[in-house]
Amino acid sequence: MPHKILVVDDEAEIADLIETYLADENYTIFKFYSARDALTCIETTDLDLAILDVMLPDIDGFALCKKIREKHTWPIIMLTAKDAETDKITGLTLGADDYVTKPFRPLELAARVKSQLRRYKKYNPARAGGAEPVPPADTLLYGDLVMNTKAHACSLDGEPLELTPTEFSILRILLENRGSAVSAEELFHQIWKDEYYSKSNNTITVHIRHLREKLGDRTDKPKYIKTVWGVGYKIEANG
Numbered sequence: 257m258p259h260k261i262l263v264v265d266d267e268a269e270i271a272d273l274i275e276t277y278l279a280d281e282n283y284t285i286f287k288f289y290s291a292r293d294a295l296t297c298i299e300t301t302d303l304d305l306a307i308l309d310v311m312l313p314d315i316d317g318f319a320l321c322k323k324i325r326e327k328h329t330w331p332i333i334m335l336t337a338k339d340a341e342t343d344k345i346t347g348l349t350l351g352a353d354d355y356v357t358k359p360f361r362p363l364e365l366a367a368r369v370k371s372q373l374r375r376y377k378k379y380n381p382a383r384a385g386g387a388e389p390v391p392p393a394d395t396l397l398y399g400d401l402v403m404n405t406k407a408h409a410c411s412l413d414g415e416p417l418e419l420t421p422t423e424f425s426i427l428r429i430l431l432e433n434r435g436s437a438v439s440a441e442e443l444f445h446q447i448w449k450d451e452y453y454s455k456s457n458n459t460i461t462v463h464i465r466h467l468r469e470k471l472g473d474r475t476d477k478p479k480y481i482k483t484v485w486g487v488g489y490k491i492e493a494n495g
Contacts (some may be wrong), residue, residue, distance in 0.1 A: 258284045258375055260301060264294045264320065265309040265335065270358075274307060277362040278369065279328035298324060305373055307365070308352075309335045310340050310343050325351035331372035335360070348462040353422040354448070371449070376408075376421045396431040398491060401471070401480065403431060412471065419421055422447060423467045424462075430481060435493030437484040464489060 261283045265271040268289060273287045284302060288294040291312045297303075306324060308317040320333055334347040334355040347355055353372055356365050394406040400416075403410045405428055410417040419427065425447050430438060440460040464481060471480050481489055 258282050259304040260286065261369065262294060262297060262301075262303050262306040262308075262309070263287045264289075264291060264312065264317070266290060266311070266313050267309070270305060270309075270335075273362055277366050281370070282368055283369075291317070291320045292321065295323070299300065303328070303330060304332045304376070305333070305369060307333045307369070310337070310347065318346055321347060321350045321352050325420070329418060329420055332377050333365075333368060333397075343458045345458055345462050348459060351420050351466070353420055372421065375425065375447075390417065396428065398431060398434070399481065401431075403428060403457065417470060419467070419470065422463055423470070426463055426467060427481075430489060430491045434491050437487040437490040439488035442488070 261278055263271055263274050263278070263285055264287075265274070266289050271287050271289060274470050275287050276287055286294075286297050286303070288297065292314050295315075296308075308320055310317040311322070317334060321334065324332060330473075331353045332347075332351065334343070334352045336343040336347065336355050336357050343355075354368055356368060394404060396403040396405065398477075400413045401410070408421075408424060410419055410424065410427070426443060429443060429446055468475070468481055469477065473480050480491060482492065484490055
């Protein structure tokens with residue numbers, strides 16, 4: 257079954273261009289030029305990914321991203337103005353998984369869509385036709401934190417923990433490397449496969465902060481994710 261992609265951009269030329277390229281990849285596209293029109297689709301359609309422009313005429317892309325994250329964990333890619341670092345950080349803070357700056361190459365956007373969907377399906381087998389029973393090897397434990405990597409499920413104190421695909425990936429990497437510090441560069445490379453540069457550290461920092469908030473982790477005395485100054489982040493070996 258084709259993946260269902262939501263595209264929201266008030267610039268018709270851009271929205272139409274995205275639709276053309278993604279339709280060529282056999283995705284089903286739900287295209288809207290305003291956020292309000294997209295809201296009904298979000299509520300009534302089982303989507304797999306959203307591409308949201310930041311600057312929309314009615315409700316901005318940030319508010320729409322926040323609205324989506326109230327109920328859904330599928331990937332969100334934000335379209336931001338060139339070099340608008342603040343927009344990127346804001347979007348990531350609100351739960352976006354990736355961002356593409358305008359002007360962009362359609363083939364690059366299509367590649368990022370593929371990458372996000374691949375990760376989401378990998379950690380969410382139900383999207384691929386149903387999950388099989390999960391062996392213990394696919395479960396990562398740390399105190400009252402339980403992660404099932406195959407079912408893409410995580411719980412804290414027995415309560416489901418709603419994580420975006422990026423947050424899930426970061427937490428998984430840290431749990432798999434318990435007792436060892438993982439640098440921001442390594443996290444960035446494992447998740448996005450892109451070339452790391454100085455501003456990429458801000459991307460990781462935002463996701464770590466968002467993840468800590470969901471874990472109820474105190475910055476001054478973290479129980480789960482600890483900062484190793486000058487190195488990166490780690491989860492202790494014993495928990």
